[in-house]
Every structure is written in structure tokens, then in C-alpha cells.
Amino acid sequence: MLPKNKKALFIALLAVGALLMLLGRLYTPTAREEIQDEAALHTAHAPPAHETTDIYAAEARLQEFFSLVEGAGRVRVMVGISARRETVFAVDTNKNETFTQEEDAQGGTRETRTSANSQQTVLIPDRNGTSRPLVLRETEPAIEGIVIIAEGGDNPLVRAELTRAAQAVLGIDAHRIQVLTMQR
Numbered sequence: 623m624l625p626k627n628k629k630a631l632f633i634a635l636l637a638v639g640a641l642l643m644l645l646g647r648l649y650t651p652t653a654r655e656e657i658q659d660e661a662a663l664h665t666a667h668a669p670p671a672h673e674t675t676d677i678y679a680a681e682a683r684l685q686e687f688f689s690l691v692e693g694a695g696r697v698r699v700m701v702g703i704s705a706r707r708e709t710v711f712a713v714d715t716n717k718n719e720t721f722t723q724e725e726d727a728q729g730g731t732r733e734t735r736t737s738a739n740s741q742q743t744v745l746i747p748d749r750n751g752t753s754r755p756l757v758l759r760e761t762e763p764a765i766e767g768i769v770i771i772a773e774g775g776d777n778p779l780v781r782a783e784l785t786r787a788a789q790a791v792l793g794i795d796a797h798r799i800q801v802l803t804m805q806r
Contacts, residue, residue: 630691630783637687637791677701688770688787693780695773696804701792703763712744712756767798775803 681699689697722734745753768788774780781801788799 630787633687633690634787634790637684637787677703684768684788684791687791688772688784691772691774691780691783691787693774693777694784697773697784698771698804700769702766702768704766705761705763707763708759708761709757710759712758714742714744716740716742765792765794767794767800768792769800769802771802771804773804773806775801 681701684699684701685697688694688699717737717739719735719737724732724734726732744756746756748754770784770788772780772784775784784801785796785799788794789796
């Protein structure tokens with residue numbers, strides 16, 4: 623049997639590995655290839671359906687690992703994210719402006735301004751010969767915080783261990799972690 627501090631380190635490392643595997647599935651490049659609607663080509667805000675289920679799966683795995691902490695008991699976890707995935711595409715903008723100034727026989731002037739704007743998404747060919755939009759920037763969701771509700775959440779030592787484990791796994795500061803006591 624491992625001493626207490628080595629056991630906590632082992633659990634934290636196991637949790638980190640599991641979360642890294644889950645986060646690897648969360649940020650797959652396939653979302654870029656699934657864009658087919660012309661209206662969505664300028665800025666896409668809706669998350670793919672699998673992204674939401676991956677967050678729930680990550681929460682379930684964290685619950686499982688955090689419940690292994692000595693004294694934690696049953697655990698529930700909720701991870702808060704700041705925003706959904708955002709993809710910004712390159713757009714070719716054409717702006718045409720004309721200005722006309724006319725003078726009439728009485729000495730008056732008339733000015734006419736016209737402008738026309740058009741935008742078209744920049745497309746590039748892929749390996750298959752089909753065109754795909756040119757991606758300028760992709761922003762991934764960021765973890766804003768986590769709430770851990772544990773049966774042993776009233777014990778200061780359990781709170782500290784759960785907080786340290788969440789910091790290690792999620793890479794967030796302690797002030798973004800709340801450990802609460804589960805209703806019995």
C-alpha cells in the first residue's frame with residue numbers, strides 16, 4: 623500500500639491522464655470539415671453535438687476519480703466553460719464607391735454618392751479537389767471553473783485535496799474551484 627501523499631499523487635496523475643484523453647477527443651479537427659451551409663461560413667458559433675456530450679463524459683470521469691480521494695465519498699462535478707468553439711473564415715470584401723458632382727444652368731450643384739459592397743468567403747481546394755473555406759482563426763472553449771460537491775466536502779483536508787487535484791487536472795487557479803458539501 624502506498625503512503626498517503628503518494629496515493630494522492632497517483633490519483634491526481636491518473637485523473638490528469640484521463641482528462642487529457644477526453645480533451646483530445648473534444649478538440650478534433652473534423653468540425654472544420656463539416657461546414658456546408660453558406661450562412662455559417664462567416665462566423666460559426668454553434669458547438670458540434672459531440673462537444674456537449676464530451677463535456678458530460680469528462681464530468682462523469684472527474685466524478686469517478688475525485689470519489690477515489692480518501693474521505694470524499696460520493697462526488698458530483700460540474701465544469702463551466704467560457705464559450706463554445708468559434709471559427710472565423712477569410713472573407714473577400716469588394717467595396718465600390720462613386721461620387722458625382724453636377725452643376726446646373728442656374729449655378730446649383732448636385733452631388734450623388736453610390737456605394738456597393740459584396741462579400742465572398744475565400745475558398746481553397748483540398749486534396750480531393752473540392753473547395754473548403756479558408757480558416758483564419760479557431761477559438762476553443764476555455765474552462766472557467768469547476769464545482770465539486772462531495773459527501774466529505776465539510777472536511778478541510780478533503781477540500782484541499784480535491785482542490786489540488788482539480789488544479790492539476792484542469793490547469794486552473796484555486797479561486798476557480800468550489801468544493802461544497804453534499805446533502806446527506
